[in-house]
Amino acid sequence: MDYRKEIEGFMDAHRDEMIEDICTLCRINSEKKPYVEGKPYGEGTFEALNAALTMAEGYGFSINNYDNYVGTADLNDKERQLDILAHLDVVPAGEGWVETAPFEPVVKDGKLYGRGTADDKGPAVAALYAMRAVKELGIPLSKNVRLILGTDEECGSSDIEYYYGREKEAPMTFSPDAEFPVINIEKGRLEGHFNASFQASEAVPRLVKVEAGIKANVVPGKAKAVVEGVDLATLEGTAREVEAGTGVSFGFEGNFPVIQITAQGDGAHASTPQEGRNALTALLLYLTRLPLAQCPQMDAVGALVELFPHGDTCGKAAGIAMEDELSGSLTLAFSMLTVSSDSLEGVFDSRCPICSNEDNVLKAVKKNMAAKGLTLENETMVPPHHVDGNSHFVRTLLAVYEEYTGLKGSCESTGGGTYVHHLENGVAFGAALPGTDNHMHGADEFAVVDELLVSAKIFAQVIVELCS
Template structure:
C-alpha cells in the first residue's frame, strides 16, 4: 500500500537527497577533544546542528539533547518506532584515491566520502523516508522518531545519555549495518590479564615483546627482542614455525640483541579466523627457541598453552561453544606486552546467545588462574537477540523483499551495533548484501541506488508499522 507513491516521490527527490548527504559529509565529525557545550568536539557539534536544521527545514519538530543527540519527530502522536543513526565518523586515514575524505563526489553510481555509508548517508535516507510520508500525506496513527547520535564510533556514550532521559520506543532499528535484518548480536568478553614474575638475566633471554594495536583487531604484526642467540638458530627455528603457522619472520641484528618481527594478517576480532595472528605466531616461535629457563619464559609457555596459535574458538581455555541462533564463539588474542618481570595483555571473545558469565567468564578466569595468570575482567557484555518471528521483524523482512525482490532472513553478527542494549532493537540496512562499502577504510562509498532503495524501504516500514 502506497508503494507507487513512495517510489515516485523518492525518485523525484534523488538528487536533493544526495546533496543533503554531501552537505553533512563535508563536515569532519570525528570525535575531537571536549569543548564546553560540545561534548565530542567541534566537528560532531557542527554535524548535529546541520542535520537538525535540515530536519527543521522539512517541517519536523526537533530536540537537541545537550549536543549529545538530536531527534526529529514525524508527529506528536504516541511513539511507535525509533530510527537510530549517527553523524560521527572514524578518522579519515590515508590512501584515498577517488576524492578527498570530506569532499564527497558521485562517480560511476557511487557516492564517495567519509560517512557516506557509515552513517550519514543512511541517516539522511531515513530523514527522507519520514519526509515522504509527511509530504505525501500518508495517514499514520503513531509517531516515528529519528535519533541522531554523535559518538557511536567511540563508545556510544551519546546514546546512554539519551536513554537516561527517554524511554525506548516499542520498536527500534538502526540503518548502520546491512540488509536484511540483524536481530542477533553476540555477547563480548574483553579479557584484560596480567602476571608478575622474578626477573632473570640468564642468557639466552627475551628482552621484551610488544604486539597489538587495538583490542578488537587481530594483530597482523608483532615484535620481540631477544639476547644471546645466534641468528642462524633463529632462522632455522623460524623456517619450521613459518610452515606450521603461516607467519613470516624478519630478523634485525643490533649489537648483542636481535629484533624479531612477526608478520601475519590483521582481521576484525569478531572474525579472527579470517586473519593470521602474528602475536600467537611469535609466541610459538619463542617457545621453540632455546631460551634459558626462567619464570618469564615459563609464564610465556603457559600463556601460549591457554591461547595457542590457530585456536580462534577458545577451545584451549575451555569455552568452545556454539548455538543455532548466533553460531560459534570466537576468540582473538589481540594485545600483549612482556617485560623482564611482568606481562599484560588482552583478548577479545565474541560469545553466542547460549553464553553467560558462568560458562564463559568464570571458566576463563579459573583456567588462567591455574596457570598463574590473573584475569582482571569481572563482567561480560551479554548477547542480544530479538525474536525473528515477531511482527516487527516479519514486517521489516516483508518490506525488504517487496522492494528488492531478494529473500529476506535474519542474521547474526559477532560485532555490536548501536541497538545492542535496546530490548527490541535490530540493525536494518542500509548496505545491500554483498556490498563492501569500505567502511572505516579509504574510499568509503555508498551506492546511490542502494541509498534510494533504502529510503523507500524505510518509508514503507514507517507506513506499515505506524498506521
C-alpha cells in the first residue's frame, strides 16, 4: 500500500509541533564538558539526552538510557532491521552570531537558526517524527526501527563505542547528519597531534605566545598572539600586507612594549577547509613577517608556515596531497596551536580519500615533520569507509529521496566522518538538501524548515519500505 499521502498529511499537520520540539532541545547547550558522576560528558549533554528521551517516551516509544552515553527509542518490539543514528551534542557556540544567540533558536524567513538546528538536533527530531508518523498512522511493520541518540559525536564518538560494546548493529543504519542524497563513502581521517620543544630566548623583539583553535575539526576563525618590543606602526603596516594576501584581518590591544594581536578570519568545518579563511595560518604567516629576533622558537614557527602555508588545504606542502576518482582529494586543516617560550603543541585535521593508507599519509607526514624538528604523536589513523552503492539498502534510500524531492539521487563522498564510519552497512542520509550551506560548526547555524519537514517525510517512507 502507498502511504505517501498519509505521511505527508501527518507531517504537514505536525509541522509547528516538530519545530517547537527541535527548539526545546536547541535551547540546551550540550557542548561536551568534563565528566561528573553519572554524566559522562557533563551537564548539558545529560540534560539534552534526557529531554529527548522524555519526548520520545511521551510519543509512546519504548526508550532505553545506556548510562547517559546513548539513548534509544524503539518503534516496536520486533526484530531490528533499521537503526537511525543521530546525536545531541554540539560544537562550541563560537563567536560572530548575528541572527540570534546560539542557544535561543528562532525561525526567520523559513530558516530555523541556533546551534544544533542542523547538526544534529533538528535531523534527530525529524527522525523521531518519522517514527511517530508510522506509529500514529498505524502502518503495519514486520521489523523494528530504532532511533539511537548519542552525545559525543563531535569529540570522538566514545558514546557509540560504549553502545556497540553492548548492542549489535542493525542490518542497515543511516545517520541524518550530513546531506542528501546518500553519502556511502567517508574519507579516512588523521587528526594529527604534534609537539616541539626548544630553548627559550629572552631576545627582543619576541613572540610571547600563540593561542588558536577550539576543536580539532573546526577551521579556526580567530587566533591570538602576544608580542613584545614591536611598535604599533610596524604591526599595523605588516597587517595591511598580510590581509591583502589572505583576506584575514588583524586587530591590536595593549600598550607598547607588550601588544596582543588578534587575527580574524572565517571558521569552517575541517572537512571543507577551503570554505573558510584560516586565522591561524594567516597569523603564523604574519608573525614571520615581523622583525622578531631570530631564535629556536621562531624557527619552529617558520617550520609550521612551511608545512602548513596559508591557503594550502590539500596537504601539498606537508607531502601528502592525493586524490582518487570515487572520493576526491585529501584535505588538511591546521586547526589548533599553542606556542610558549620553550614549546609548542598543535593539531591538524586531514580527511583522506580511499587511496590513502598509513604508509602514504601517516608515515609520510610524520617523516616530513620530523625533518623540521616537529614530533607527530600519532601511531594510527582512521581508515576510509565505503558501502556498496548498488545494495538494496542504498537503492531504496535513493528511490524514496527522488520520490519526495523530484531531484536525482546519487551516491556521494564526504570528508566529514559520521557515526556510521565504523559500521559495516552504514551510510549518511540527509537532512539538508544539496546546495544548502547551513553554516554547520559556524556562526548562525540554521536548518531550512521545509527541508526538515521533507526529511521527516522521507525517513518515514524509508521506514515503511525497509521494515514492512
